[in-house]
Amino acid sequence: MVKRKKDPMPERIDPMLCTLVKEVPSLPDYLFEVKWDGYRIVSYVKSEKVRMDSRSGLNYTAKYPPVEQALKALKHDVVIDGEVVVFNQEGKPDFDALQKYNGHNTPISYCVFDLLWMDGKSLMDLPLTKRKELLRSVIKDQPVLKFSESFDDGKALYEQILAENLEGIVAKRKDSVYAQGERGNDWLKIPTRKRQEFVIGAWAESTKSRSFKSLLFGAYENGKFIWIGRSGGGYKDKEMPEILKKLKALEIDKSPFANPILDTKGAVMHYVRPELVANFEFATWTKSGRIRKPATFLGFRKDKKAKDVVREVPKETEIIEAEAEETQNRVSTRKQKTASAKKKTYLNEGSNWRRVDESYEGKEVTDFDLEHCRIQLHDIEREIWSGVAKGDLALYYNRVAHYILPHLADRPQSLNLKLTHAGGPTTFIKDMENRQPACADIFTDKRRVAKAGKRNRIDYLVCNNLETLLFMVDCGCVDINTWASRTEAPETPDYIWLDLDPTVSKGDSGSEEAGFKKAVDVALAAKDVLASHKVKSLIKTSGKTGLHIYIPCQGFDFTQSRIIANALADQIHPLVKAISTRSETISLRGDRVYIDANQNDYADTLAAPYCIRPYHQPTVSTPLDWREVTPTLDRYAYNKDTIFKRLEKKGDIFSSVLDAKIAARNAEKLLFFLHR
Numbered sequence: 001m002v003k004r005k006k007d008p009m010p011e012r013i014d015p016m017l018c019t020l021v022k023e024v025p026s027l028p029d030y031l032f033e034v035k036w037d038g039y040r041i042v043s044y045v046k047s048e049k050v051r052m053d054s055r056s057g058l059n060y061t062a063k064y065p066p067v068e069q070a071l072k073a074l075k076h077d078v079v080i081d082g083e084v085v086v087f088n089q090e091g092k093p094d095f096d097a098l099q100k101y102n103g104h105n106t107p108i109s110y111c112v113f114d115l116l117w118m119d120g121k122s123l124m125d126l127p128l129t130k131r132k133e134l135l136r137s138v139i140k141d142q143p144v145l146k147f148s149e150s151f152d153d154g155k156a157l158y159e160q161i162l163a164e165n166l167e168g169i170v171a172k173r174k175d176s177v178y179a180q181g182e183r184g185n186d187w188l189k190i191p192t193r194k195r196q197e198f199v200i201g202a203w204a205e206s207t208k209s210r211s212f213k214s215l216l217f218g219a220y221e222n223g224k225f226i227w228i229g230r231s232g233g234g235y236k237d238k239e240m241p242e243i244l245k246k247l248k249a250l251e252i253d254k255s256p257f258a259n260p261i262l263d264t265k266g267a268v269m270h271y272v273r274p275e276l277v278a279n280f281e282f283a284t285w286t287k288s289g290r291i292r293k294p295a296t297f298l299g300f301r302k303d304k305k306a307k308d309v310v311r312e313v314p315k316e317t318e319i320i321e322a323e324a325e326e327t328q329n330r331v332s333t334r335k336q337k338t339a340s341a342k343k344k345t346y347l348n349e350g351s352n353w354r355r356v357d358e359s360y361e362g363k364e365v366t367d368f369d370l371e372h373c374r375i376q377l378h379d380i381e382r383e384i385w386s387g388v389a390k391g392d393l394a395l396y397y398n399r400v401a402h403y404i405l406p407h408l409a410d411r412p413q414s415l416n417l418k419l420t421h422a423g424g425p426t427t428f429i430k431d432m433e434n435r436q437p438a439c440a441d442i443f444t445d446k447r448r449v450a451k452a453g454k455r456n457r458i459d460y461l462v463c464n465n466l467e468t469l470l471f472m473v474d475c476g477c478v479d480i481n482t483w484a485s486r487t488e489a490p491e492t493p494d495y496i497w498l499d500l501d502p503t504v505s506k507g508d509s510g511s512e513e514a515g516f517k518k519a520v521d522v523a524l525a526a527k528d529v530l531a532s533h534k535v536k537s538l539i540k541t542s543g544k545t546g547l548h549i550y551i552p553c554q555g556f557d558f559t560q561s562r563i564i565a566n567a568l569a570d571q572i573h574p575l576v577k578a579i580s581t582r583s584e585t586i587s588l589r590g591d592r593v594y595i596d597a598n599q600n601d602y603a604d605t606l607a608a609p610y611c612i613r614p615y616h617q618p619t620v621s622t623p624l625d626w627r628e629v630t631p632t633l634d635r636y637a638y639n640k641d642t643i644f645k646r647l648e649k650k651g652d653i654f655s656s657v658l659d660a661k662i663a664a665r666n667a668e669k670l671l672f673f674l675h676r
Contacts, residue, residue, distance in 0.1 A: 006121070009046055009120075014180045016178050016179050018183065018189035019312075021188050021315045024171070030188075034161065035166075035189055035190075036093055037085065038093060039084045040054065040083055041082060041083065042080070043110070052071075054302075055305070066144050078118045084109070085111050086108050086109075092164065114128075115132070116178055118134065118138065124180070135147065154171055158190060173186045196280060197277050199217060199277055200276040202215070202216040203215050211244040214231055215231050215297065216269075219310050226258055228290055229282065229291030230291075252272060262368065262398045262466070274306050279297075280295035281295060290371075346433060348453065356427070363378045373438040388640075390473070404469070411485070411486055412482070412483045414429070415481075418476055430458050434459075440467070440468040441464050443462050443490070444457055444458070444459050448602075463480070478612055479607050479612060482606070484600065491558065494657075494658070496561045497599050498548070498568065500548070501546045502518055519546050525572050527626055527629070533672070540609055540624055541635055543613030552666055563674060566598070568673070569596075609652075620639055622643060625653060
């Protein structure tokens with residue numbers, strides 16, 4: 001008789017994992033178990049010697065003496081999979097108590113659900129039901145070792161678990177083998193609450209007395225650390241200093257995330273090595289796996305390796321039911337090389353969208369699934385300025401979105417695209433031709449001047465959310481140019497513009513600096529004229545060499561606003577006649593500042609507050625307090641690197657441009673120019 005060769009006890013087993021699904025599936029070939037809220041432990045028992053390993057490979061044997069003793073008492077050499085759990089007085093798992101477990105005082109249990117090896121034989125290729133049958137027989141008469149019972153009615157079990165406010169249930173195919181480290185359709189988990197482990201990669205400073213404002217976290221996808229969301233709640237005040245100490249010990253200079261963080265809320269960020277794993281509870285996911293709202297911190301998980309933490313996006317139950325025999329393809333943010341641009345449809349003859357498509361061809365594309373829809377960014381490493389990439393521009397607009405979006409809301413846009421670099425040629429687009437993202441708004445207007453080969457309508461983009469703002473950056477926008485009116489009343493501007501535009505020699509720094517100083521002098525004259533009429537105005541840098549004055553108003557059409565603007569310009573010009581001009585003809589301006597009042601027309605645009613301008617360097621069109629408008633004003637002081645410190649200190653000092661009361665009072669004063 002040939003004696004069967006024994007299988008050696010495995011030195012290390014990577015636990016089989018569960019796929020996250022939204023709802024309890026209807027799967028007759030599956031059994032259902034309670035999902036325990038504890039630490040996953042694989043135990044190795046041989047000759048009364050015990051080793052208990054966490055998922056991260058840490059030896060937890062000494063942490064749980066009662067479990068160790070119960071395993072030593074077994075009459076077999078075994079490898080068992082289960083979870084160490086502390087139950088409270090109500091008989092419910094208490095994860096917080098488990099974290100504080102001191103080894104002796106609190107009752108602890110090892111809820112076991114699989115038997116992987118026994119007495120020289122690997123059981124991992126046996127059907128699950130057989131493994132569980134053997135497990136039950138092995139652990140009997142050991143009260144610390146609790147057998148995880150199975151049920152056939154998953155929906156009834158889930159309802160009971162939900163009523164008792166427990167973590168959730170697990171569904172397992174009855175004939176499944178034990179696939180080490182794999183996450184597929186054989187084992188599924190259906191939690192009652194959205195909880196998951198993530199890896200901390202950054203923290204945001206608090207402007208209050210708290211140790212920090214929030215933690216930013218992510219998970220691994222194909223070896224890359226991907227940002228997923230942030231958490232600002234769930235921290236106990238007495239524990240926050242210790243958490244901050246851990247974070248500071250891991251601080252690094254650059255972001256560890258492979259993708260941009262799109263949720264900074266303007267806070268000062270600190271980056272850390274991605275080593276700390278924590279459990280978070282959250283409300284819901286975006287379509288492909290970002291957290292829609294801030295999560296709640298539940299505690300650190302020392303039992304899991306950071307590199308093993310992946311994003312678990314809930315799989316649709318219908319898909320699970322239809323593909324129960326297939327391995328799940330994890331949902332991820334993809335980054336791929338496009339071989340060539342897809343064939344596009346152009347709705348206008350000579351469409352400039354063709355140039356945009358050509359600029360995308362062969363470039364890397366990164367998908368971002370944001371709150372409202374998916375946005376793609378092409379070629380994020382393309383330099384806009386030396387050392388400033390397209391990705392940096394996207395990060396700027398993400399961070400400044402809170403301040404700029406109110407000034408863009410419901411206002412049609414014209415796109416001024418820089419498809420090479422900031423100083424390169426400009427490509428203009430007004431008609432979206434169905435290129436806008438799914439969550440973008442469109443203002444459809446008739447084409448005022450018929451053109452051969454062009455549609456008789458124009459679909460203008462309206463930027464009402466972050467997604468649209470980033471889409472504009474992807475198209476090639478460096479700056480953002482809006483109408484003075486909104487879609488609800490397109491013929492009625494909300495303010496009158498005076499554009500103080502110096503005539504300079506492009507690229508001549510001396511000429512440009514002299515032109516800006518003249519613009520400041522003209523602006524001060526404009527301030528005096530407006531004050532004499534008791535009209536409130538606001539001013540901002542153009543982001544280049546000029547200044548923009550905004551006069552809130554209401555009730556005027558564009559013809560009337562243009563009449564008023566020209567009347568004001570005619571009063572300003574004589575006060576600074578030597579350095580200003582009212583001539584539209586460039587050749588007649590000399591080196592003087594053109595007081596441009598004629599941009600107050602339907603569909604005309606001006607650079608929005610807080611946008612970066614395509615200039616020698618990334619300067620920002622920055623709102624100013626009139627007291628800052630002095631001969632020593634430095635236009636270069638307002639740039640993408642300085643604007644946020646200013647915003648933290650001053651906030652949006654341009655917000656009153658949208659104040660209806662100011663607009664109404666100004667309108668009363670400005671009527672004078674229409675009736676004189």
